[in-house]
Amino acid sequence: MWHSGCHASPTAIKGGRQPIGAAKKKTQCVYCKGEHSPTICSEVTNHQKRLEIVRKSNLCFNCLGNHKISQCNSKFRCKHCRHKHHTSLCKPIDSDSPKPSTQGTLTQVQPASQSSQVAPTTQSSQVAANAASILHDAHSNKSNSSSSLVTVSLLKTAIAPVVGKGIRIHGADYYWTFVEDKIIRGNGPTAQQSKLGYLLSGPMSSPTLQLNVATLHVATCEEPNLERFWSIEEAGTTPTKSEQIDTTFIHRYQTTCISQTTDGTYTAQFPWKSVHQPLPSNFTTFKKESTTTPIRIVYDCSSCQSKEHASLNDCLLVGPPFLNDLCSIIIRFRHHKFAFATDIEKAFLHVRLHDSDRDSTRFLWVSDISNPFGTLTTYRFKVVPFRTSSSPFMLNATLDLHLRKFSSSVAKDMQSNLYVDNLISGCDSEQQLMDYYAQSRSIMNQANFNLRSWSSNSHKLRATTESEKTNDSNTCVSLLGLRWNTLHDTIGFITKSFSSLTSSPLVTKRQILRDSAQIYDPLGLITLNTVKAKLLLQALWKKKVDWDEPVDQGTHDKWQHIAN
Numbered sequence: 001m002w003h004s005g006c007h008a009s010p011t012a013i014k015g016g017r018q019p020i021g022a023a024k025k026k027t028q029c030v031y032c033k034g035e036h037s038p039t040i041c042s043e044v045t046n047h048q049k050r051l052e053i054v055r056k057s058n059l060c061f062n063c064l065g066n067h068k069i070s071q072c073n074s075k076f077r078c079k080h081c082r083h084k085h086h087t088s089l090c091k092p093i094d095s096d097s098p099k100p101s102t103q104g105t106l107t108q109v110q111p112a113s114q115s116s117q118v119a120p121t122t123q124s125s126q127v128a129a130n131a132a133s134i135l136h137d138a139h140s141n142k143s144n145s146s147s148s149l150v151t152v153s154l155l156k157t158a159i160a161p162v163v164g165k166g167i168r169i170h171g172a173d174y175y176w177t178f179v180e181d182k183i184i185r186g187n188g189p190t191a192q193q194s195k196l197g198y199l200l201s202g203p204m205s206s207p208t209l210q211l212n213v214a215t216l217h218v219a220t221c222e223e224p225n226l227e228r229f230w231s232i233e234e235a236g237t238t239p240t241k242s243e244q245i246d247t248t249f250i251h252r253y254q255t256t257c258i259s260q261t262t263d264g265t266y267t268a269q270f271p272w273k274s275v276h277q278p279l280p281s282n283f284t285t286f287k288k289e290s291t292t293t294p295i296r297i298v299y300d301c302s303s304c305q306s307k308e309h310a311s312l313n314d315c316l317l318v319g320p321p322f323l324n325d326l327c328s329i330i331i332r333f334r335h336h337k338f339a340f341a342t343d344i345e346k347a348f349l350h351v352r353l354h355d356s357d358r359d360s361t362r363f364l365w366v367s368d369i370s371n372p373f374g375t376l377t378t379y380r381f382k383v384v385p386f387r388t389s390s391s392p393f394m395l396n397a398t399l400d401l402h403l404r405k406f407s408s409s410v411a412k413d414m415q416s417n418l419y420v421d422n423l424i425s426g427c428d429s430e431q432q433l434m435d436y437y438a439q440s441r442s443i444m445n446q447a448n449f450n451l452r453s454w455s456s457n458s459h460k461l462r463a464t465t466e467s468e469k470t471n472d473s474n475t476c477v478s479l480l481g482l483r484w485n486t487l488h489d490t491i492g493f494i495t496k497s498f499s500s501l502t503s504s505p506l507v508t509k510r511q512i513l514r515d516s517a518q519i520y521d522p523l524g525l526i527t528l529n530t531v532k533a534k535l536l537l538q539a540l541w542k543k544k545v546d547w548d549e550p551v552d553q554g555t556h557d558k559w560q561h562i563a564n
Contacts, residue, residue: 030057030064031088038064038088047091048553054089061085061550070546084548085506246320253319254401261352265448266402268384268394269354271317277310279360299363299387312360312388319393322400326480327522329417329424333479334491334523336426338433340456341479342440344449347421348391351384351398361385392420402447410439419480423451430460437461441470453477457489481520491525506550509540512559532562 029036031053032043044050060067062084063074069084077083080090182193189202257269304311333339344350353361361381368374384394403415413436417425423440427433433456441451453472454465465471476485476492483492516533519526536558545551551559 030054030059038086041088047089050089051550051553055552061089062548064088068546069549083506084508085550089506089550091506249320250322250397250400254397257354258398258401260402260447263448264446265350265352266398267352267354268398270357270360270388271319271390271393273315273317276315279312279315280304280309299385301385301388315360316388316390317393318389319397321393322396324416324419326419329419330480330482330523332417333424333426337428338430338456338458338461339424339426339489340433340437340454340458340461341422341424341477341484342451342454343423344421344444345452347395347399347449348386349383350447350449351395353381353384358382395420398447399449403443406443408439408443410436411443414440414443422480424479430458433458433461434464437464455484455486457486462486481522491523493519493521493526507556507559508548508550509537509545510547512540512551513537515563529562533559536562 027035027037029038029041029043031038031041031050034041034043044053054061054064058068059065060072060074061069062072063076064086065072065074078085078090079087083090179199180193180195184191184198189200191198191200193199253271257271259267261267301312302314304314333341358380362378363380364376365379366372366374367377384391399418400415403411403418413425414423417423425436427436437454444451452470454461454470455472455474455477456462456465462471475487476483478484479491483494484490485492512533516530516537519530521527521530536555540551540555
């Protein structure tokens, strides 16, 4: 919740309304002790001086009360930037300063003989404030709203229920989670039953209808994941989890649930839970009201009709993870003189789903998309759907089974360097590289998998893949979260401006941690920069600085130096 003036003091909040005729309490400025609001103080205007006064007086940075900011119960926020600090403490931003660019830049890691400048990554602001009435809507800024009732649209709508004193709901992201089947049509607006009561949509007979609208500003904030932030330092020093993989389950699944047809294509079954609720056989349907109403299919295997019914994912086993270690793949990749990266084209769609499981993937679609009142046709998946919780396991188990059928060194290398549908490896000579290219494509073609989008630092392989139209036309490609420039053979990072330096004039410990944790560096190539941020956070912990307390000027300057 944000306000249009200065913060209310805790005393005013506790006291409630003043009696009629009672003397109004005068406001005292905490900066100059004058009788005016701190927000309009003209005696102490320097931003740093105001911060020092608040810090030395042990006042709350959010409401200027006599407590720490971590103990502040005030829901008010700065009226300028809506962050958790008093409006009078908001640092003015120069209007002439350049705005942060939304375009990503590529920071390359050069060989040791060359210098490199590493820029920080970005993260969205600390809280995602969503203006909505009653319902949290992640995209409410894309929804239409009006003071009167308007026609309901599938994606953009403003609706008002018949009951509930004019409560209005903005946005349709969660619309179909609370509407029900009963619809009443008449000469006036259409009424649709919902969990909130009947909802009206359509033209109203009285243009002077007024509604009492209460708008709530909802903010969500997740606590930083410290364990994940520091765990990258333990890469290569902690025991692997390979011993914990249930090899018995994997072997049983591969021998009983996966088969290969005469044309080479593999067929896999869902790994069903031994005990689960039955899947409902009825459908929830929706028909378009007009030809202009947008509609699309979303394969959400976690959706269900109600809490009493099971979803498809509720009935399936996720399966044990047996992906290859990502850091090990990248290290082996950099070990070779000639490296390459490729991926399996539409990997999930090339594993067929067993006939016995296809009925569990049924869905409805219109026979004629141009006719909103046409009949609906029932379809079902013939291949492994991408959105099921067990899909990654089914694909990995199929690829592992297929590669173990070959005894060549290329097949063994592929088995060690596959990550889901990405193959990243290399060779020490171009001749070995060309042989690897031919053999790997032959091995995968025997299962009707196609290795495409080949990238390499070898001119010979690039020329071959370009002539066979199996190449990736980009010279800078994605490499398991990193960026690889194949022409210069350099590893890079996609970076943007830090949100703590652009979205808020005050820097807090939470923002420093959140921005620092966004840097993905599995090999520790830019540890020289990232370790400085971690040492800075360590110093803040020793000083017992609260999460949302603005850091002192010295820490602020150090963070700016690290970030820039």
